Amino acid sequence: MTSSSKFVPEIGRRTLLAGAGSAALLAVTGAARAQDPVSGELVVLNWLGGSELEMMHAIHKAFLAKYPNVTIREVAITGQGDMRGGIRTALMGGEVVDVLFNTWPAFRKELADAGMLRPIDDQWKSFGWDKLVSQSWKDLGSIGDKTYGLTYTFGDRSGIWYKKEHLAKAGIAEPPKTWDEFVASFAKLTNAGYAAPIAIPGKYWAHAEWFETLLLRTAGVETAAKLGAHEIPWTDPAVKTALTKYAEMLTSGCCGAPNTMLANDWDGEADQVFQANAKNYLLIGMWMNNRAKNDYKLVEGKDYGLFQFPSLGMGHDDTSSVDAKELLVTTNGPNPKAADAFLDFWTSAEAANILAKAGYASPSSNVDASLYGEAQKVATQAVASSKLQFVLGDLLPGDLVDEYRVQLQKFLQDPSTANIDTVLAAIETKAQGSY
Amino acid sequence: MADTSASPVREAAGVMQGSPLAAGIKGRRRLLRDTPAALILIAPVIVLFAIAVIYPLVETIRLSFWDIQGLRKPAFIGFGNYARLFADAAFRNTLLTTLIFTIGTTVISVAIGWVLAMLCAFAPQQTLPFRVMIFAAFGISEAVSGYMWIGIYRPDAGGLLNSLIQLLGFPGFAHAWLGDANTALWALIVAASWSGVGLPLMLIFAAIQAIPKSVLEAAYMDGAKPLSTMRHIMMPLSMPGVRVAVFINLLSALRAFDIIYILTGGGPVRSTETVGYFMYRESMTQFKLGYGAAATVILLLAVLIISIPAIIQRTAGAK
Numbered sequence: 156m157t158s159s160s161k162f163v164p165e166i167g168r169r170t171l172l173a174g175a176g177s178a179a180l181l182a183v184t185g186a187a188r189a190q191d192p193v194s195g196e197l198v199v200l201n202w203l204g205g206s207e208l209e210m211m212h213a214i215h216k217a218f219l220a221k222y223p224n225v226t227i228r229e230v231a232i233t234g235q236g237d238m239r240g241g242i243r244t245a246l247m248g249g250e251v252v253d254v255l256f257n258t259w260p261a262f263r264k265e266l267a268d269a270g271m272l273r274p275i276d277d278q279w280k281s282f283g284w285d286k287l288v289s290q291s292w293k294d295l296g297s298i299g300d301k302t303y304g305l306t307y308t309f310g311d312r313s314g315i316w317y318k319k320e321h322l323a324k325a326g327i328a329e330p331p332k333t334w335d336e337f338v339a340s341f342a343k344l345t346n347a348g349y350a351a352p353i354a355i356p357g358k359y360w361a362h363a364e365w366f367e368t369l370l371l372r373t374a375g376v377e378t379a380a381k382l383g384a385h386e387i388p389w390t391d392p393a394v395k396t397a398l399t400k401y402a403e404m405l406t407s408g409c410c411g412a413p414n415t416m417l418a419n420d421w422d423g424e425a426d427q428v429f430q431a432n433a434k435n436y437l438l439i440g441m442w443m444n445n446r447a448k449n450d451y452k453l454v455e456g457k458d459y460g461l462f463q464f465p466s467l468g469m470g471h472d473d474t475s476s477v478d479a480k481e482l483l484v485t486t487n488g489p490n491p492k493a494a495d496a497f498l499d500f501w502t503s504a505e506a507a508n509i510l511a512k513a514g515y516a517s518p519s520s521n522v523d524a525s526l527y528g529e530a531q532k533v534a535t536q537a538v539a540s541s542k543l544q545f546v547l548g549d550l551l552p553g554d555l556v557d558e559y560r561v562q563l564q565k566f567l568q569d570p571s572t573a574n575i576d577t578v579l580a581a582i583e584t585k586a587q588g589s590y
Numbered sequence: 591m592a593d594t595s596a597s598p599v600r601e602a603a604g605v606m607q608g609s610p611l612a613a614g615i616k617g618r619r620r621l622l623r624d625t626p627a628a629l630i631l632i633a634p635v636i637v638l639f640a641i642a643v644i645y646p647l648v649e650t651i652r653l654s655f656w657d658i659q660g661l662r663k664p665a666f667i668g669f670g671n672y673a674r675l676f677a678d679a680a681f682r683n684t685l686l687t688t689l690i691f692t693i694g695t696t697v698i699s700v701a702i703g704w705v706l707a708m709l710c711a712f713a714p715q716q717t718l719p720f721r722v723m724i725f726a727a728f729g730i731s732e733a734v735s736g737y738m739w740i741g742i743y744r745p746d747a748g749g750l751l752n753s754l755i756q757l758l759g760f761p762g763f764a765h766a767w768l769g770d771a772n773t774a775l776w777a778l779i780v781a782a783s784w785s786g787v788g789l790p791l792m793l794i795f796a797a798i799q800a801i802p803k804s805v806l807e808a809a810y811m812d813g814a815k816p817l818s819t820m821r822h823i824m825m826p827l828s829m830p831g832v833r834v835a836v837f838i839n840l841l842s843a844l845r846a847f848d849i850i851y852i853l854t855g856g857g858p859v860r861s862t863e864t865v866g867y868f869m870y871r872e873s874m875t876q877f878k879l880g881y882g883a884a885a886t887v888i889l890l891l892a893v894l895i896i897s898i899p900a901i902i903q904r905t906a907g908a909k
Contacts, residue, residue: 236875265662358857414765
């Protein structure tokens with residue numbers, strides 16, 4: 156008893172102390188939780204423009220309505236073409252941001268290698284993104300065993316935009332499904348009075364889109380991935396086959412004079428299809444949907460549509476080129492909690508539906524797919540049912556991608572077999588010093 | 591400090607009041623006395639100059655000796671960037687393009703500026719509003735004029751130049767001016783010259799306005815006709831303005847970037863890529879900062895070489 160009488164009070168004191176301690180700790184953490192909602196300034200680095208920026212601002216507004224204690228400061232990078240330089244300049248110039256938008260997997264790796272990115276695997280679990288975003292998008296945002304990027308939109312880069320009245324005027328009942336039908340449609344469209352069946356924006360980069368899908372359709376995703384990683388040379392016969400197919404298209408009267416192709420960027424050529432009614436087919440990203448709706452005031456599905464790249468019958472017609480935009484969070488951002496909440500918000504039904512209404516696809520299962528228009532449905536279906544390969548240009552090192560696009564410009568000027576060899580040899584020479 | 595100017599030693603040495611030597615000493619003393627005040631007054635300029643010019647210059651030269659690729663850790667490579675630069679066919683191509691672009695834009699813009707300045711000088715007083723409009727038009731920024739020229743050169747039916755060519759009945763001459771490597775550089779030179787006319791116009795017009803009225807009146811009294819006055823008086827006496835205009839236009843053409851970025855982006859097939867654009871591409875797009883810095887140093891040397899005759903001339907003029 157004695158011992159026990161001694162023991163009991165001792166236990167009692169310990170329990171009391173432990174209880175008091177726990178209560179105090181709970182009180183502190185509880186108070187901290189109560190005083191620590193998602194709040195403060197969230198700095199977002201952005202380089203998007205036009206109607207895409209308007210869409211993003213709509214999502215910002217919805218986020219702020221949900222988190223009224225947060226303010227968003229936007230660090231805007233302006234420019235044209237590849238925006239990586241501007242982003243690097245801002246970051247190295249001392250801009251401290253919480254979140255940045257990215258579309259280049261190679262750039263994500265560069266940022267991660269420099270220790271600038273915070274992995275989001277813990278957030279992926281705690282926010283339950285696994286239930287909303289498929290593993291393939293998670294893999295796309297990963298480097299090794301760590302996840303850095305949360306894809307918020309993706310696009311089918313093997314879809315061809317067209318205006319419905321153009322095909323009707325040329326007596327083409329349905330968008331071409333096979334390569335032969337596609338090539339045969341050039342003469343019909345030219346006879347119907349259009350300046351060129353295909354709009355090729357060759358000024359900066361968009362002439363590469365055709366090569367990239369042709370490479371997938373003639374050689375498959377494995378070959379394209381190997382080429383992107385330079386595990387096969389650019390002089391490989393598979394690459395030459397893709398460029399030869401491109402040459403077939405050019406010599407069939409698809410695109411008008413090379414000088415005209417090289418004078419225009421994608422938006423100028425989009426004007427030629429959708430405003431000037433001078434050209435017919437345009438292979439470009441899904442942002443075209445937003446531009447068609449908002450800038451040209453056209454009705455998706457009624458005025459314009461999208462059809463998947465025609466099948467070539469070479470054993471790889473189940474492939475598509477795809478792009479994606481993702482959100483990244485930084486290691487030095489002063490407001491990681493708001494940054495994580497911001498990422499989570501983009502997976503919400505509210506954000507996904509704003510994306511869908513603006514003509515963009517969301518990888519979140521929260522999206523109401525009925526909001527997608529006809530073109531977006533075609534694109535989403537194509538992505539869902541295809542073997543995918545990320546846009547080649549965004550996977551290549553910076554100086555190689557520049558040479559790649561310049562050499563493809565030379566190819567447009569002269570698509571002969573001899574020049575194909577010269578062009579590929581020049582890209583290969585550059586590639587050998589770029590990895 | 592004790593006054594030693596009238597010491598017996600100095601007098602013995604022949605330093606007399608009012609002699610040149612005494613004046614020199616007095617001048618030095620005044621200089622010493624005034625130096626602190628002068629330094630204080632000039633200090634803000636020195637500080638600003640050091641921050642805005644000297645530091646970036648030194649930093650650029652320093653960077654040119656480093657291999658910086660993206661966000662990777664930089665590595666010192668000495669003259670490696672310079673060696674690579676001259677082995678790079680794309681850079682060698684930019685040197686020739688820069689030369690053609692610089693000479694082309696300078697000749698065209700100064701010539702047009704000169705003609706317009708003469709016309710403005712001869713124009714009656716009632717044309718003042720039009721003269722103001724001419725001056726104002728050339729005050730437009732290069733970026734804005736770049737977008738204007740895109741509209742002019744558009745390859746399709748919406749392009750002003752091609753529409754005009756078709757309207758005049760020469761549809762065969764319609765062309766994708768910026769899409770053809772053979773015409774893109776010249777199209778760019780015309781656009782850049784247009785936007786560069788403002789400065790020569792103003793400088794030469796100012797030089798003409800500075801011609802003494804008595805000279806022009808004497809010519810008039812001697813019966814000189816307007817063309818003779820222009821040829822024998824105004825043109826020679828406006829030469830100082832022309833020289834300054836040539837010098838400034840050469841320098842700005844060497845450094846040209848905005849209008850190239852907007853009109854052609856260096857293309858097609860790098861046919862309009864000048865050193866200025868190359869520098870931007872390597873530094874900003876590909877983020878090879880060291881390599882871009884080396885190109886900047888080469889450009890700086892070119893600017894210095896161009897500047898030397900003008901500096902020598904200014905120095906000689908001051909003497």
